[in-house]
Amino acid sequence: MENYRIFDSELDRLAHKVIQMCSQVNLQIVDVVYALNTIDSSLAKKVIANDEYINHLDVKIDKLCQKIFALQQPVASDLRYIISALKINNDLERIGDHAVSIAKRIEPLQDYSQMVTELGIDKIGEKTKNLFADVVELVKTHNLDYGDQIIQKAAEIKDECKKISSTVLVEMMQQSEVVVVAANILIIANLFERISGYSTNIEESISFVVNGEIVKHKKHSDNINE
């Protein structure tokens, strides 16, 4: 016989908040990628302003987890979910910060839109957007097939970033007048790469919820971490 638990409504509330946070961060990524592709400073400013709401959700989720730990003493899958919710929340907040950091670097690119396309930074943006759509689905459904996609896409983004880094360095050596903007692009590429890294953390957290095994530092060491 299944019991109704007051606890379940708290867990549902937490799950709802985590999905809300994830969707909000997704919007930030979609916007920042569009702002970068079109060098749209006003959209970039909107991304910067929206971060406040993400920070607000971050604190809400932390407090909710704290409350559940203190009052419900969760165990087993409940415990794993709440531990993971805290970690995922943290990762999402960092991803949100990175989206803001990218947004802040869009205005200086005003006169260099051609360079953005030539170096392929727009493609990395699109790939990151694509990868994060999988993160949203994974967080919503806990279907680990999305996790496999995330790992694969994160590895591709990492490779692309490496390629861009070498190209940008060559550009910087050859044309001293583009050093500042090229450095900016290099940083943006690295920020996208970090977003994909945090996304794999989220994949590990969901995998922990589902399977109960800690996979970080083990599973993807070959293709993600060096």
Add this chain to the structure above:
Amino acid sequence: MIVDKIHTENMFLYYSTKMALNNISIKIPEKKVTAFIGPSGCGKSTFLRSLNRMNDLIDGVKIEGKVMIDTINIYDKNIDVVNLRKKVGMVFQKSNPFAKSIFENIAYGPRINGINDKNQLDEIVETALKNAAIWDEVKDRLGDSALGLSGGQQQRLCIARTLAVNPEIVLMDEPASALDPLSTSKIEELIVQLKEQYTIVIVTHNMQQAARISDHTAFFYLGELIEYDKTRTIFTNPNKKQTEDYITGRFG
């Protein structure tokens, strides 16, 4: 090296025709705390009581299979049950001190076992009370009635009384369920200390208590042993859905 102190194999227990324990096979390690959990009527207390043959006192009880302590099947015909219960002590949910002095409560068992020397008894009483973490609270009033102690103190006195006859195993049937949080916490600390010298098996309805103090946890349901594993595993990643549902409060 971990040694198995208790070992049952294909054990069945019937109350007349009703099967109360269904094919229990378990190995309980020496000098560890093993907790039995499960909803009321799942067989956990019945199983605990069968480990020192307390069920012999109930009419119509029939036991099949092996219940080994060390290398001896305790249901063999030539087993001396009094000696068995000396080796396998028991503490109950409700503290049950004798209406005698604190000293006499502890000295009773050793006296029955033939120890009458005053100095020796003094030493046994002091050691037992110290091991049960109650010595400091009662050392100045050993002659007072045990019934004047608080509920928590009475329970520790009963633990001391069990320890006084030098058991190897201590069975505890919800030893802290009638106590306030502070007394409960003292009993829990005591249990953790006692495992250095004794093998402890505890039945508890308090899941957090099982999680806090036990090394291994066995989950019983409808007379069956559903899952038995390290406590850490049971409470973070249990293998069976029934265990998960029970410890998370989804049924039971």
